[in-house]
Amino acid sequence: MISVFPDRIEILSRGTLAPAQTMEGFYMGESIPANEKLSEIFLQLHISEKSGRGVPKIIEMYGKDAFSFRENSITASIPFEKVNRLDNLGGNKKAKLNLRRQFIIKEIRDNANITTAELSKLLNISDTAVIRI
Structure with missing residues (x-):
């Protein structure tokens, strides 16, 4: 589930790490699904x-603190x-x-309830392209 707030976007993943997954492996990007x-x-x-x-992309941009682990979810x-700060640095090409x-x-900031379909119409691109962006 994706929630948009005035100051952040939160991506909620229900469930926990797979039994075979370690925290180190999670942060390194090892893909071990809980349900194969x-x-x-x-x-x-x-x-x-x-x-x-x-x-790893999220960690590179925002650090490990971007993740929080709860009993039944990862956010x-x-x-x-x-x-905004990363975008204005100029020297960091990946952050542009x-x-x-x-x-x-x-x-999204102006209308937290905007849909993918509405964004695709505004940008004249497919829903899939909006999701990818």
């Missing part, structure tokens, strides 16, 4: 991938303030936000 069959279905539907790039919190990303962040 469900993971395969999501892969076949192109809803998820098994590349293990997501967590990644992406603060808008840090996104392209115009579409900047536009999407502005629209």
Whole structure:
């Protein structure tokens, strides 16, 4: 589940680490699904991938503190303030936000209830492209 707040975006993943997963492995991007069959279905539907790039990318940009672990969930919190600060540094090419990303962040800030469909119409791109961005 994705929640948008005035100062951050939170990505909530229900469940915990897979029994075979370690915290170190999680932070390194090891992809060990808690439910192998469900993971395969999501892969076949192109809803998820098994590349293990997501967590390391978040850590690279926002640090390990972006993640919080609760009894039945894992949350990644992406603060808008840090996104803006990183974007304005200039020297960090990976932190630069392209115009579409900047536009999407502005629209979400202005209307936390905006949908993917509405963003795709505003940008004249597919829903899938909006999700990817």
